[in-house]
Amino acid sequence: MAYRYEYATELDGVEITELLETIDFKGEISIAYCRRPNAVLSLVRDGDKSTFVIARDNNGKLIGCGGCVINGEIAYLTGLRASKKANIPKCYELLREFCKNNSVKLTYTTILEENISVQNMLEKRRPNMPNYLRHSECVVNIIRKNLKTKDDNKLSQAGEFYVLANQQGEELARGKVVEQWDYKQYVVKHYGWKLRLAKRFFKWLPDENEVLKFFTLCNVKVKNDIALDSFLRHISNLPLQGNFFLYGGDFCPVKSMKYKSIVYIVDWDKTINDVSNIQLNIEIDKL
Numbered sequence: 326m327a328y329r330y331e332y333a334t335e336l337d338g339v340e341i342t343e344l345l346e347t348i349d350f351k352g353e354i355s356i357a358y359c360r361r362p363n364a365v366l367s368l369v370r371d372g373d374k375s376t377f378v379i380a381r382d383n384n385g386k387l388i389g390c391g392g393c394v395i396n397g398e399i400a401y402l403t404g405l406r407a408s409k410k411a412n413i414p415k416c417y418e419l420l421r422e423f424c425k426n427n428s429v430k431l432t433y434t435t436i437l438e439e440n441i442s443v444q445n446m447l448e449k450r451r452p453n454m455p456n457y458l459r460h461s462e463c464v465v466n467i468i469r470k471n472l473k474t475k476d477d478n479k480l481s482q483a484g485e486f487y488v489l490a491n492q493q494g495e496e497l498a499r500g501k502v503v504e505q506w507d508y509k510q511y512v513v514k515h516y517g518w519k520l521r522l523a524k525r526f527f528k529w530l531p532d533e534n535e536v537l538k539f540f541t542l543c544n545v546k547v548k549n550d551i552a553l554d555s556f557l558r559h560i561s562n563l564p565l566q567g568n569f570f571l572y573g574g575d576f577c578p579v580k581s582m583k584y585k586s587i588v589y590i591v592d593w594d595k596t597i598n599d600v601s602n603i604q605l606n607i608e609i610d611k612l
Contacts, residue, residue: 329380335365345406346358370509372401391404400433435589458597462585463573466572466574480560486500499544539570
């Protein structure tokens with residue numbers, strides 16, 4: 326069967342949204358990745374430039390998609406889905422073209438650590454697909470709201486940043502707080518037995534089939550580990566919706582639940598031999 330491949334428009338957004346929700350991420354926690362109400366308009370809000378490549382069958386039905394978000398000279402691949410066997414290399418051809426036309430110098434993606442089957446698929450070298458090279462791990466901390474503060478530091482807002490200062494006015498930490506659930510959602514489809522047991526003690530964890538409402542702390546700069554502890558506690562008391570927030574970092578001084586993702590460099594030209602010298606700062610896994 327021949328399929329038609331093209332760049333999506335806003336009119337394709339609802340269908341892409343529906344396709345994204347038919348496939349969830351498997352693991353200790355099974356999560357459906359949603360971009361309600363319109364996936365194309367949702368992706369626009371993630372970066373400077375973005376696109377979805379879509380595939381349709383002979384009847385015009387959407388059977389596959391793949392997204393790309395560009396910020397500066399760095400591209401991120403996301404939302405790769407297929408409900409039927411299709412010509413995956415053709416999708417990559419269009420994604421590569423989009424990156425090339427927008428002067429992208431580095432492309433990457435992230436895969437949940439527990440999603441072994443997808444990792445194996447991507448790491449297998451194929452002549453008509455880019456090489457996926459393991460770069461690093463991304464650790465995301467899930468932190469509950471309303472933690473007890475232990476000091477007299479003050480949290481204030483300066484433009485798009487929240488700033489933590491001591492009684493003498495010395496800045497200790499700063500970071501951005503972003504809410505995205507109005508255009509990008511995560512729905513817990515299933516908990517594994519470990520998290521099902523943990524949920525008895527972590528009452529703030531969402532129920533299955535519930536849209537997760539949370540905010541993300543990013544672009545964080547702190548003076549030291551003590552300042553980070555204070556900052557996270559004060560941030561947790563912001564009057565925002567949801568029972569928890571996300572903070573990306575290997576070190577987290579407050580109690581948190583963690584999940585990891587593998588960061589891959591997408592080598593379009595198959596010319597990269599060593600990724601250890603490639604600098605890529607990822608604070609929050611994009612899933």
